[in-house]
Structure formats: structure tokens, C-alpha cells
Amino acid sequence: MSATTEPLSAAESLLRRSDDLRRGLGEDVRDRIVSSLYGEAQRISQRAVHDEKARRWDFDQKIDRLVTSRLFGLPLMLLLLAAVFYLTILGANVPSQMLAEALFAVEDWGAGLFQTAGSPEWLTGLLWHGVYRGLAWVISVMLPPMAIFFPVFTILEDLGYLPRVAFNMDWLFRKAGAHGKQALTMAMGFGCNAAGVIATRVIDSPRERLIAILTNNFVPCNGRYPTLIMLAVIFVGAAFPPAWASVAAAATVVGVVMLGVGFTLLVSWGLTRTVLQGEASAFTLELPPYRRPSVLRILYTSLIDRTIFVLWRAILTAAPAGAVIWVLANVDAGGRSLAQHAIAFLDPLGHAIGLDGVVMLAYVIAIPANEIVVPTMMMCYLGAGMMTEITNYEDIRRLLVDQHGWTMLTAVNLMLFSLLHNPCATTILTIWKETRSGKWTALGTLLPLSMAFLVCFAVATLWRALAP
Amino acid sequence: MATGHDCETCPAHAQLAQMGISLGDADHLVALAGNPNTGKSSVFNALTGLRQHVGNWTGKTVARAEGGYRYAGKSYKLVDLPGSYSLLSASQDEEIARNFLLFGRPDCTIVVLDATALERNLNLALQVMEITDRVVLCVNLMDEARRKGLEVDVRSLSRDLGVPAVPTVARTKEGLPQLVQTVADVIAGEIVTKPLRVQPPPEVAQALDELTPLILEIAPGLPNARWVAMRLLDGDHEVRQALLRGELGLLAETQASPAERQSSLISIHGSQ
Numbered sequence: 001m002s003a004t005t006e007p008l009s010a011a012e013s014l015l016r017r018s019d020d021l022r023r024g025l026g027e028d029v030r031d032r033i034v035s036s037l038y039g040e041a042q043r044i045s046q047r048a049v050h051d052e053k054a055r056r057w058d059f060d061q062k063i064d065r066l067v068t069s070r071l072f073g074l075p076l077m078l079l080l081l082a083a084v085f086y087l088t089i090l091g092a093n094v095p096s097q098m099l100a101e102a103l104f105a106v107e108d109w110g111a112g113l114f115q116t117a118g119s120p121e122w123l124t125g126l127l128w129h130g131v132y133r134g135l136a137w138v139i140s141v142m143l144p145p146m147a148i149f150f151p152v153f154t155i156l157e158d159l160g161y162l163p164r165v166a167f168n169m170d171w172l173f174r175k176a177g178a179h180g181k182q183a184l185t186m187a188m189g190f191g192c193n194a195a196g197v198i199a200t201r202v203i204d205s206p207r208e209r210l211i212a213i214l215t216n217n218f219v220p221c222n223g224r225y226p227t228l229i230m231l232a233v234i235f236v237g238a239a240f241p242p243a244w245a246s247v248a249a250a251a252t253v254v255g256v257v258m259l260g261v262g263f264t265l266l267v268s269w270g271l272t273r274t275v276l277q278g279e280a281s282a283f284t285l286e287l288p289p290y291r292r293p294s295v296l297r298i299l300y301t302s303l304i305d306r307t308i309f310v311l312w313r314a315i316l317t318a319a320p321a322g323a324v325i326w327v328l329a330n331v332d333a334g335g336r337s338l339a340q341h342a343i344a345f346l347d348p349l350g351h352a353i354g355l356d357g358v359v360m361l362a363y364v365i366a367i368p369a370n371e372i373v374v375p376t377m378m379m380c381y382l383g384a385g386m387m388t389e390i391t392n393y394e395d396i397r398r399l400l401v402d403q404h405g406w407t408m409l410t411a412v413n414l415m416l417f418s419l420l421h422n423p424c425a426t427t428i429l430t431i432w433k434e435t436r437s438g439k440w441t442a443l444g445t446l447l448p449l450s451m452a453f454l455v456c457f458a459v460a461t462l463w464r465a466l467a468p
Numbered sequence: 469m470a471t472g473h474d475c476e477t478c479p480a481h482a483q484l485a486q487m488g489i490s491l492g493d494a495d496h497l498v499a500l501a502g503n504p505n506t507g508k509s510s511v512f513n514a515l516t517g518l519r520q521h522v523g524n525w526t527g528k529t530v531a532r533a534e535g536g537y538r539y540a541g542k543s544y545k546l547v548d549l550p551g552s553y554s555l556l557s558a559s560q561d562e563e564i565a566r567n568f569l570l571f572g573r574p575d576c577t578i579v580v581l582d583a584t585a586l587e588r589n590l591n592l593a594l595q596v597m598e599i600t601d602r603v604v605l606c607v608n609l610m611d612e613a614r615r616k617g618l619e620v621d622v623r624s625l626s627r628d629l630g631v632p633a634v635p636t637v638a639r640t641k642e643g644l645p646q647l648v649q650t651v652a653d654v655i656a657g658e659i660v661t662k663p664l665r666v667q668p669p670p671e672v673a674q675a676l677d678e679l680t681p682l683i684l685e686i687a688p689g690l691p692n693a694r695w696v697a698m699r700l701l702d703g704d705h706e707v708r709q710a711l712l713r714g715e716l717g718l719l720a721e722t723q724a725s726p727a728e729r730q731s732s733l734i735s736i737h738g739s740q
Contacts, residue, residue, distance in 0.1 A: 029702055033672060
């Protein structure tokens with residue numbers, strides 16, 4: 001063991017010299033070494049491989065050069081995203097309305113049937129105006145957009161576009177001190193944040209994985225799209241001529257998504273400079289060849305694995321939530337219903353951040369799943385007794401603006417709150433399962449929640465100060 | 469250092485034991501590296517048959533398969549490294565593969581390449597060749613390449629890279645006898661490899677030229693000093709630690725002297 005003391009100092013001075021050289025070479029030494037490696041690999045393989053179908057491969061590479069170019073990569077990505085939302089908004093409107101009409105007709109019919117059979121008032125109310133109405137809302141609001149969004153999104157996935165997205169976003173995440181693969185787990189979050197949190201297993205470094213877990217919530221999951229799409233259509237789309245309404249609404253949703261990505265990067269950056277300090281690690285990303293999407297598989301994975309799966313989860317939480325809302329709205333205490341007490345109690349808080357008590361109550365009830373925020377709000381606004389038929393966006397707009405005093409500020413802040421607030425119960429549970437730490441679970445829950453309140457409060461205060 | 473096989477006392481043995489590997493009664497240690505989805509497991513299964521053992525890398529959750537085969541009176545131990553695209557980054561799989569090549573010092577390393585995606589696969593091969601000289605390329609999935617209309621010139625590969633390359637179809641065992649023979653020849657010194665070392669950009673090369681002699685001072689005769697220098701310039705934590713603990717010095721001492729391997733019949737020269 002005597003041999004180890006003498007070379008130690010030599011090793012230390014060597015390290016010191018290498019650190020000097022490393023600083024002199026700048027940050028991208030690895031990139032430069034890797035690109036010389038790749039250049040050599042390309043030269044050698046070109047000499048060794050003769051491709052009879054070289055043209056097609058060239059075509060692939062040409063597409064890749066465009067899709068992943070510094071200049072066009074990101075704008076192209078946003079354009080594609082906007083097109084997906086445009087198709088969703090345009091296509092979902094009519095089926096949503098038809099579904100709502102059909103399902104609410106069943107509610108009237110069912111309730112009537114119960115009454116003639118002599119069932120007690122509370123049972124009819126609880127089952128048909130509570131549980132069933134909650135389900136009808138969730139299905140009519142969620143099913144059509146999902147049935148369009150998921151297949152289109154799956155086509156992009158099947159084509160091999162998602163790895164290119166990760167490639168385009170890599171430098172942004174590295175600048176934020178996070179792992180480039182976070183772009184992938186973020187993309188998973190667009191489907192479901194709980195799935196996104198599980199997907200962070202692909203990140204090896206525990207530090208970068210925690211960053212990805214804690215920030216996954218900042219991209220809207222499909223449970224939140226109905227809220228965003230509805231608000232974009234009612235408040236932004238309606239302000240444009242009908243021909244441009246869907247385009248404006250789609251652009252708004254893309255704007256919100258971009259804002260979410262912005263918050264993801266900002267919070268990642270903040271975390272790497274405070275509680276999770278360290279350097280970003282590099283990784284190799286394989287860009288698979290483009291494939292012709294297979295229609296049957298897309299229909300299967302998007303409709304069975306995703307649409308039905310997500311809808312089923314929404315139904316499971318919507319049924320009890322519907323019952324809870326009915327009970328809150330119909331049990332009186334001191335002349336007012338429990339819901340009215342809760343709304344009155346939450347109203348000052350809601351008002352301070354540009355929202356109101358009903359929205360706050362909806363978010364408390366919707367902790368198990370974001371999908372039921374809009375249905376809960378609608379049911380609270382509609383109350384228990386007055387059974388107004390609400391089947392299309394115009395009816396919703398009249399209800400919110402004319403009867404409940406919503407303004408553009410309410411819409412903007414609800415979008416912000418929806419984007420930033422705490423993850424749903426499933427995601428919180430998943431964070432705990434993945435980290436096994438109460439501390440990180442609490443941070444993953446409270447950090448977004450406090451950001452939602454802060455941002456909404458700031459926007460509301462500014463808006464009110466600047467408004468005439 | 470003793471030139472014979474005094475395994476119990478040789479420091480290499482301690483390093484191997486740390487990784488949970490014992491050479492047992494095998495004569496030679498062969499590593500199997502490659503990108504994911506290159507048919508590496510098919511090669512492993514075809515070579516070892518039923519003589520294999522699956523466990524975990526010590527202290528890691530990554531599966532490790534090892535097995536053995538006999539050829540021309542010698543027994544070989546084959547260790548299947550985790551599939552990886554490079555040896556640069558900090559992923560667990562890549563770290564395991566790299567540490568094994570560096571500290572496990574296999575007698576020969578087979579790099580399995582996907583003939584249909586040679587360019588991507590060569591990146592790993594070039595990196596393996598920075599760490600160890602004794603490399604045999606196994607250009608697998610030749611049948612798929614043929615089906616896709618790709619004509620892979622294995623001799624051109626071998627000439628450019630300075631190491632032998634064997635075309636194979638592991639699923640049907642096509643080419644595997646030649647692979648085993650080539651590995652034996654490389655280990656016996658019948659084939660002398662001269663791996664291509666990629667020339668980095670000038671400013672990096674300059675820094676490498678300055679660091680490499682300093683590393684050789686600490687670890688005389690270290691065959692991969694240039695690679696170590698490259699890792700230091702990249703701020704590689706593991707390599708720094710290995711240097712501080714004096715492990716690289718030990719590596720150099722146990723590396724076999726090149727004089728033993730002069731009985732070459734065939735010599736392949738790299739383009740550099």
C-alpha cells in the first residue's frame with residue numbers, strides 16, 4: 001500500500017492541469033469529440049455499405065434535416081401541435097352536442113321513470129341528477145375530443161416524430177440543467193401526468209429524474225384539455241369571426257401548452273440552482289427510421305388503450321363526485337345548501353386570484369381527477385333545482401358570462417390555474433410510489449399549487465389595476 | 469509482475485471479483501458489447517448454448533448474463549455487457565459496459581454490429597476500440613441487410629478499422645464458427661489488431677497530446693492513456709476517481725507486455 005501515496009500527488013496535479021485545459025476548451029468538448037466520432041463512423045460506413053435503395057434513405061435524411069433543423073424544427077413542431085388541436089376543436093364540437101342532447105334526454109327519462117315508480121325524491125335526485133348527470137357531463141365533454149386527439153397524436157408517434165421532438169428540445173433542457181430525455185417524459189405528460197411521472201424511469205441520474213418528476217405537472221394532461229379547449233372556444237374563439245374561431249381557439253391552446261413548457265423549463269432551471277444542484281448529463285438518442293403508420297394498430301392503441309382507459313378513470317371518479325355535488329347542493333343548513341356555504345367561504349380566495357368560489361370548490365372536489373372540473377362547475381352553477389338544458393358551447397357561454405359574471409380575466413386565470421395547479425390524486429400517489437419520499441411528494445404537490453395561486457394573483461391584480 | 473496465470477494474487481482478479489465475476493477454470497475472458505437490438509443476445513445464446521448463468525451486476529439492477537464455450541481445447545468465459553449506444557454518458561448500462569472493458573480487461577471484446585444500421589453502430593465500436601485493442605467485429609443481421617438491398621463490404625470495414633470483422637446471421641448460426649476462430653486468433657496473437665483511433669478536432673488533439681504523457685507517467689504502459697485523457701477533458705467523474713485512487717496505475721502494471729504477442733501471422737493495419 002506504500003505505492004499509493006506517491007502517485008497520488010502526481011494524479012492531483014494531472015487533474016488540475018486537465019481541469020485547466022477543459023476550461024480552456026469551453027463547454028462543448030464532448031459535442032466536438034462526439035461529432036468527430038460520428039463523422040468517422042459515417043465515412044467508414046459509406047465506404048463499406050452499398051445501398052441499392054439509397055434514394056429512400058436520402059429522402060428520410062432530408063426530412064430529418066428539416067424536422068430537426070435549428071431554424072425550422074421548433075416552429076414546425078408548434079405548427080403540427082396547432083393542427084392537432086385545430087382538428088380536435090373543429091371535429092369535437094358537433095358530436096359533443098349530439099352526445100349531450102342524447103345523454104341528458106336519458107336523464108329526464110330515467111328520473112321520470114323513477115318518479116312514476118314511486119321512488120323517494122332523494123334517491124331519484126342522487127342517482128339521476130347527481131351520479132348520472134356527472135357521468136353524462138364527463139362523457140359528452142371528454143369523449144369526442146379524445147376520440148380525435150388520441151388517434152392523431154398516435155399517428156405522429158407511430159411515424160417516429162416524438163423522438164425528433166425530444167431531439168429538438170434537448171438543448172433547452174440542457175440549458176435548464178435538466179436531462180434531455182425530460183422532453184420525452186414531458187410529452188408523455190400530455191397524455192397523463194401519472195404516466196409521465198412513471199416514464200421518468202428512463203432517466204438514470206436521480207437528480208435529473210427528480211426534476212422531471214417535479215415538473216411533469218406543468219404540461220396539461222388530457223384531463224385538462226377539455227377545460228382549456230372549452231375556455232379557448234368560448235372566450236377567445238367567440239371574439240373572432242366564425243371562419244377564424246377554431247384557428248384562434250387552437251392557437252390559444254398551443255399558447256397555453258407553450259406557457260406550460262416555459263414553466264417546466266423555468267422551474268427545472270430554478271430547481272437545479274437550489275435544491276437539486278448539478279450538471280446536466282449527456283445521452284444518446286436514437287432517431288428511428290420513419291415508418292408508415294399502421295391504421296389498425298393506431299385505432300386499437302388510441303381507442304382501446306387510451307381513450308377508453310382515460311374515460312373509464314374519469315367515469316370512476318365522476319360518479320362519486322356527482323353524488324357528492326348533489327348532496328352538497330341539496331342538503332340545507334341554516335337555510336342555505338352546503339354547496340352555497342362552501343362557495344361563500346371560498347369566494348374571497350377565488351376572487352383574489354381572479355376566479356370565484358364555485359371554481360375553487362370545483363378544484364377541491366376534482367382533486368381525484370382533473371377531468372371533472374368543468375362538469376362540477378356546471379353542476380354548481382346550474383344548482384339542484386333549475387334544470388337548464390346546456391348542450392352546446394353557446395349555452396355554456398351564456399350561463400358563465402350572463403348569469404355568473406365571467407370576464408376575460410376569469411377565463412385567462414382559469415386556464416392558468418388549470419395549467420399550474422397541484423397534480424391530481426393519482427399523480428400525487430405515483431410521485432410518492434416513484435420517490436418513496438414524503439418530502440418530494442409534498443414539494444411536487446405544493447410547488448405547483450403555490451405557483452398557481454401566485455401567478456393567478458399577480459395576473460388578477462395587474463389586470464384590475466390596468467383595466468379602465 | 470508475474471507473466472504466468474497466478475490469478476489469486478493478481479490485482480486484475482480483485483477487480484473482477486469486485487464486479488462479481490470469477491474467471492473460474494476458464495482460460496480466457498471474452499466480452500460481448502453492442503447496441504440494443506443488434507441480435508447480441510442471439511450471438512450470446514448461440515455461442516454458449518445451455519452453459520449460461522443470469523444474475524445481476526454487483527450492486528446494480530441491470531441484468532448480467534455470462535456463459536462459457538470451448539473451442540480448440542481452450543475454454544472461454546463470455547460476459548454479455550448491457551446493450552448501449554455509447555460509452556460516454558452516465559447511464560447505468562453504459563457505465564457498467566465501460567467499467568467492465570476498462571477494469572475487467574477482457575482478453576478479447578466482440579462488438580456486435582447491426583449490418584442494417586452500420587453507421588450508428590460504428591460509434592460504439594470506435595469507442596470500444598479506444599479502450600481496448602483486442603476487438604473483433606461481429607457484423608450481424610446480414611440476412612436482413614441483404615433483404616433490404618444493402619451490400620455490406622466486411623473487408624472494407626476491417627481494413628478501415630484495423631480490427632477483424634466477421635459477417636454473421638446469429639439466428640441461423642451462420643458465420644459463428646469463423647467468429648469463434650477469429651477471437652481465438654486475436655487472443656493467441658495470430659491476428660494483431662491495430663484499431664483506428666479517431667482524430668479529434670485540432671484544439672482537442674493538442675490538449676490530448678499534452679495530457680497523455682502525464683497519464684503515462686503515472687501509469688506507464690497504460691494502453692488506453694489517450695482515452696483516459698479524453699475522459700478527463702470531458703470531466704468524467706468515474707475516471708477522475710479511478711485516477712485518484714491509483715487504480716489506473718495498477719491497470720498498467722497488469723497489462724500484458726506487447727512482446728508476448730509478436731507471433732503474428734496476419735497483421736491488420738488501421739488507416740492511421
